[in-house]
Amino acid sequence: MAEPKHPVSTVDRTFEIVEVIRELDGAGVSEIADRVDVGKSAVHNHLNTLASREYVVKEGDEYHVGLAFLGLGAYARQRNDIYRVARPEVDQLAEETGELVNLLVEKNGLGVYLYRSRGDRGVELDTYVGKQVHLHSTALGKAILGYRPESEVEAVLDEHGMPRQTESTTTDPGEFFEELETVREQGYAVDDEERLTGLRCIAAPVTDDDERSIAAISVSCPVHRVSDDRFFGDLRDAVLGSANVVELEHNYS
Amino acid sequence: MAEPKHPVSTVDRTFEIVEVIRELDGAGVSEIADRVDVGKSAVHNHLNTLASREYVVKEGDEYHVGLAFLGLGAYARQRNDIYRVARPEVDQLAEETGELVNLLVEKNGLGVYLYRSRGDRGVELDTYVGKQVHLHSTALGKAILGYRPESEVEAVLDEHGMPRQTESTTTDPGEFFEELETVREQGYAVDDEERLTGLRCIAAPVTDDDERSIAAISVSCPVHRVSDDRFFGDLRDAVLGSANVVELEHNYS
DNA sequence: CTTACCTGTTCTGCTCAGCCGAATGGCGTT
DNA sequence: AACGCCATTCGGCTGAGCAGAACAGGTAAG
Incomplete structure (x- = not known):
């Protein structure tokens, strides 16, 4: 759903306001009004309406994103089958490897x-739960796209492009399709500083009965700390194992 | 912020719609229109606007709460200091005790x-992250109110009342203040089937430098499975210990 | 202390956004 | 084939939400 036939502009404005608050990590009425390009009074009315339901909270004279979203967000996630079965597995993988482990799904x-x-040595990253990322520049994304029909991959690339993130990012569709071929052959995907310099990830897809990916699990670690031996050895095996467990539990229960 | 001076009714409607979807666990246009008391076309416009931003998703001909809320919700929580320091401690407490462990803060x-x-034996409950509850009928709430000035407790009781939840719920303010006195003496609070029949909880407050509560941690377990010995022994000590760790980490780091 | 200049908040009147209701179109069921 | 139950579209009317100006409170500078 890209462009609704009859958009409710007030709804758009409301979420723009909330998202601006998040981007600015808290903001006042005037600051928001500048960014969103509506008058101060309108912003004020929106904020107070939102505040009455705790969707935003006023701290001093800054407004912040409220915890009411937490209820909806947690609910939306909980509804997700993959999340339910993958979560314990991801936790265990993080504990075993000591690294950062991620679970990604595709949405639009x-x-x-x-x-x-x-895990106890896991890196801190710019990613967070709920964050959206391009699929072409991460191991997770490649693991997902590798197990989707070619037509769908093309549609994704068409819609979102292949923006360069680092020097190593693949930005050529032809090259990318070759990479996906490799992913299918190997059963896993690798990202060597393609999204973030200094970071490498290895990811495995979770597929359904028809070999169509529904999610991916990855381990991320700093390049300087992990040898090829461990990366393509223990880590690879661990990720593949976990993805497989999730797959089985998801499809046959 | 109870009643804004100039409410934006479209905003209210939008969130009413989303919340109805959550309550119904997915719903169609007509179903929602009935509940929210606006025409189908209006609901339709709202839903499509929301869907364009992934705040709702359309699955077949049902609309569901979208994962876009997850980003905002997770962000709102992450901003919270208490959450950051308490989370690992809560996890550990759950693992040690095997029971359900909760972290609560007060908002309005x-x-x-x-x-x-x-934990591995933890009960399933009607509570979930982001859920709002009255403070007078839970161990968590009592732990929080026990470490707040009397005037503030009165204000809370005035605003939200003391609705009865079970036979054991305290609904008399005088009696409640005596309970809070006990909480302060003991340093922890207990809920014996006051919110939910068959469930008992024990909670300890996390306070700031001025002995003012900022959160509470509890362990919940079924009455039939836990002896008084364990409840007022190991469990009590574990909860108090965890709350204390969080308190130290929060105040001195 | 005064002045100036930020904020957030209130108010009023105008305009167009959003609503209702009816019509349309798509599916499944009888 | 005809009905019923949806979601979706459309047009025309009305009041909701907007801009802009005025007000209030707080702070910094003169």
Whole structure:
């Protein structure tokens, strides 16, 4: 659903306001009014309406995103089958490897992080649960697209493009399709500093009965700390194992 | 913020729609229109506007709460200091005790669950992260109110009342203040089937430098499975210990 | 202390956004 | 084939939400 036939502009404005607050990490009425390009009074009315339901909270004279969204967000995630079965597995994988483990699903051609679990040495990243990312520049995304029909991959690339993130990002569709071929052959996907310099990830898809991907699980670690031996050895096996467990539990229960 | 001076009714309607979808666990246009008391076309316009931003998703001909809320919700929680320091401690407590462990904060006179962790024997409950509850009928709420000035407790009771939840719920303010006195003496609060029949909880407050509560941690378990010995022994000590750790980490780091 | 300049908030009147109701179209069921 | 039950579209009317200006409170500078 890209463009509704009869959009309710007030709804758009409301969420623009909330999203601006998040981007600015808290903001006042005037600041928001500038960004959203509506008058202060309108912004004020919106904020107070939102505040009455705790969707935003006023702290001093800054407005912040409220915890009411937490209820809806947690509910939306909980409804997700994959999340329910994958979560314990992701936790265990993080504990075993000590690294950062991620669970990603695809929504409208973009990846959405559903869950993350950090082992005791796991890196801190710019990603967070709920964040949307392009699929072409992460191991997770490649694992997902590798197990989708070619036509669908093309549609995704058409819609969202292949923006360059680092020097190593693949930005050529032809090359990308070759990579996906490799992913299918190997059963896993790798991202070597393609989204973030200094970070490499290895990801495995979770597929349904028809070999269509429904999610992906990855381990992320700093390049300087992990040898190829461990990366393509223990880590690879662990990720593949976990994805397989999730797959089985999801499809046969 | 109870009643804004100039409410934006479209905003209210939008969130009413989303909340109805959650209550019904997915719903169609007509179904929602009945509940919210607006025409089908209006509901339709709202839904499609929301869907264009992934705040709702259309599955077949049912609309569901979308994962876009997850980003905002997770962000709102992450901003919360208490959450950041308490989370690992809550996880550990759940693992040690095997029971359900909860983290609650107060927002506008109501309790909001910030986090929950279920041990291997932990009960399933009607609570979920983000849910709001009255403070007078839970161990968590009593732990929080016990470490707030009397005037504030009165304000909370005035605003939200003391609705009865079970036979054991305290509904008399005088009696309630005596209970809070006991909480302060003991340093922990107990809920013996006051919110839910068959469930008992024990909670400890997390306070700031001025002995003012900022959150509470509890362990919940079925009455039939836990002896008084364990409840007022190991469980009590574990909860108090965890709350204390969180308190120290929060105040001195 | 005064002045100036930020904020957030209130108020009023105008305009167009959003609503209702009716019509349309798509599916399944009888 | 004809009905019933949906979601969706459309047009025309009405009041909701907007801009802009005025007000209030707080802070910094003169």
